[in-house]
Amino acid sequence: MAIRWGSYKVRGLYDELIRVAGKPRPAAAALCQYLRNLSDREIEEYKAAAEMAIHLMGVTFTVYSEEEGSIDRAWPFDIIPRIIPKSEWMQIENGLKQRVLALNRFIDDLYHEQQIIGDGVFPGSLLKNSVNFRKQCIGIDPPGRIWAHICGSDLVRDKDGAMYVLEDNLRVPSGVSYMLENRLVMKRVFTDLFENQNILPVDDYPSQLYDMLAALSPRAVEKPEIVVLTPGIYNSAYFEHAYLAQQMGAELVEGRDLVVDKDNCVYMLTVEGLSRVDVIYRRVDDMFLDPEVFNPESALGVAGLMRAWKAGNVALANAPGSGVADDKVVYSFVPEIIRYYLNEEPQIGNVPTWKCVNKEDREYVLEHIAELVIKPANESGGYGMLIGPQATQKEREHFKKLIRKDPRNYIGQPLLTLSTAPTLVGNRVEPRHLDLRPFILTGPDSVQVTTGGLTRVALRKGSTVVNSSQGGGSKDTWIVDDEGL
Template sequence: MAIRWGNYRVKGLHDELIQTAGKPRPYAQDLCDYLKGLSDKDVNELKAAAESAIHVMGITFRVYTEEEGSIDRAWPFDIVPRLIDKSEWIEIERGLKQRIKALNMFIDDLYNDQKIIKDGVFPASMLKKSKNFLEECRGFSPAHGVWAHICGSDLVRDNKGKVYVLEDNLRVPSGVSYMLENRHVMKRVFPEMFEKYSIMPVDDYPSQLYDMLAEISPRKIEEPEIVVLTPGIYNSAYFEHAYLAQQMGAELVIGSDLVVEDDDCVYMRTINGLSRVDVIYRRVDDWFIDPEVFEPDSLLGVPGIIRAWKAGNVALANAPGSGVADDKVVYAYVPKIIQYYLGEEAILPNVPTYKCNNKEEREYVLENIADMVVKPANESGGYGMLMGPHASASEHEKFRKLIIQDPRNYVAQPMLTLSTAPTMVGTKVEPRHLDLRPFILSGKEVNVTMGGLTRVALVKGSMVVNSSQGGGSKDTWIVDMEGDQ
């Protein structure tokens, strides 16, 4: 047999599917029994079927290397799904809804009355040095007070199984197309399991996204014109931009396809002339979205788009300036933010975080840097980080100097031992560390995907799950055990 669960070792780790050596968690029993019955030949055929489906569907991501420049690679995918019991997911969903509601209230407050600063809950110095606070957005409030319409919060478990929010992605979060395509692949590879389990669907995401975008349209018409604004084919997430536009029946556009006229409305250039645009799901960073306001040399954005947005003639999702809350220093304040705006304790805890701009916390970090993960405030994709336990003494010293030079730009966290899940290595299964990125849509209501994008570190022992740095992904099944037959 290819897979012997008795040989699968998870000592000292929390595994998503296996409780102790050879004993699956109750909701994973049927899947583990099925996998146990596969021969090496069966496993290779299933992997080949998954790779073929990925190739046929054209699922790629773009990476940048010094040697090869930008290249497209097939999406790295593991055929063993990650399972979560629906009863546990309901509580996670509650926590995510609470979190995004408070964060949107926080952003709206910062751009208007700044009550949280006046009340001494959030330091004015933090805002003053924020790279993502845009003065150009002051005095404005989007529809429903929602700035971050699409959020991707990264969740992790520690070695005791406790779920933490690792970070919030509120600017232009990516990955949802891979969540959707992972499900399509799994339905082809494991159709038997979809008959065996009650697996909560994720394929309604594009229609939920469309409905949310339509309801923030400034023109209350039956079919508002929605477009997806992409930086173009060389962007690492271009596959996703094209995929979501196609799934929603929206136009995929680049900056030069749009123009702002004298009436401060946005129009799309078509073969039949100009057509007014109501909602722009933009995948272009703030700094490049409007050369009139931000980077004057940008060719990715649309001159005048901020003017049209502030005039209330077009909706932008996510709203410019929402990145003020997508800051790893702000992250440290989220439990206080939830308490301040909602009068509630955070349902989902943060990872303990040390703010390097605080003298006592900074000294602790500098003394214990070999045991810490140090993160810059506004980087993403795993770049610019120090993984203390895996770094050299010279790297520790380099980051001490960086912290001392610019303490506001760094936070540090103890290194969590992330949970694992069985992952195919050849025809065997071995534990690999993973995280989870659910996607939260905020309009009049808040909707959370039933699961999300599980990213897995394919390198043994590694905690780095980003696809750009050697990670892969799994399908995520929220299983309704009470609904199973």
């Protein structure tokens, strides 16, 4: 017996699979039992089988450098899944739908009457400083007044077991292809587990994405032309762009494949001639989308795209300007945003956040800086952050100065202890911290959430950094039907 749950230490942590040493949570009981019965050799075999499967499919994960050969960017994959009971997931799902609905209303309001500012709920001064507010989008009505069609929200669970939203990615969130591939690997390797358990499927995502995009088409045609716009083969998410295009049967295009003609419609350059495009799932950032309007140097975009979009001749997902709702200061207002537009209480919480723009909050942050995490509004990927408990006195003083100088740009949050899940280290299991990124699709008439999402795990002991570039890996995420458990 290689895996002994009795010696798996969870004290002071919330573990996703194990309640206390030796005692699995109900939804994980069958899995833990199964794993306990594996010999060292079987574990080795399963690991090798998973690696083989990834290698075989993984040819597609590979990213190429311009100079030489290939750099394999395949994420390390841990074969022990993370499990969430369906009953809990339903609540999370509802909370996410509510959140994204409110965020879309918020974005639409900001580009129109700005009632939320007029009503004094959201300070107008914050908008003036926002780097992601695009004045070029003011007054535009995208189909169904939906802006953020594809949202990836990062969820974390604190040691008390509560799930929080850590951030919403409303621009070009990535990672969904890993969610799909992880499941494929698991089904190849652990066929017997899938036979005996009620694990909800994830593989309808590409068709849901297709349906959502098709619903945005400005032309009422039977088969609208949908394309995926990629920055090209050197983009780190190129594999995902190609994968989704292929799965949807959509054309994968680069900016140079598209052109906006005098009629303000978008066309693909094909061997048959010009071919009209209805919907663009764009994976290019706002600033590079249209050199006429945004960065004039951009070679990744399409000149005139914004004209075509304003004229309603093409749909863009996500709509340009959606990013206004994903900076960290806006994030801190999401509970108020939900109450304001939907007149409901948030069903899934934010991490408690002090907004330095408020005098009281600011004083609290300055006083308690040694206990808090300080984040700037518009950075992502952990840049420009202060982790109070781990910082030196000098660093803390430096941040106090920064906050006083530009309070709008900073928020403070308590340092969470992210939940863990058993992860293979050699042939033994040890707890490792993780998060979860579900994807929410919003079309004119429907909102859908992936079943689970992408679980990212910090493979280094004690680390809470789950990013792939910094020692992160991923796990399959199982939503297990727990009725009757």
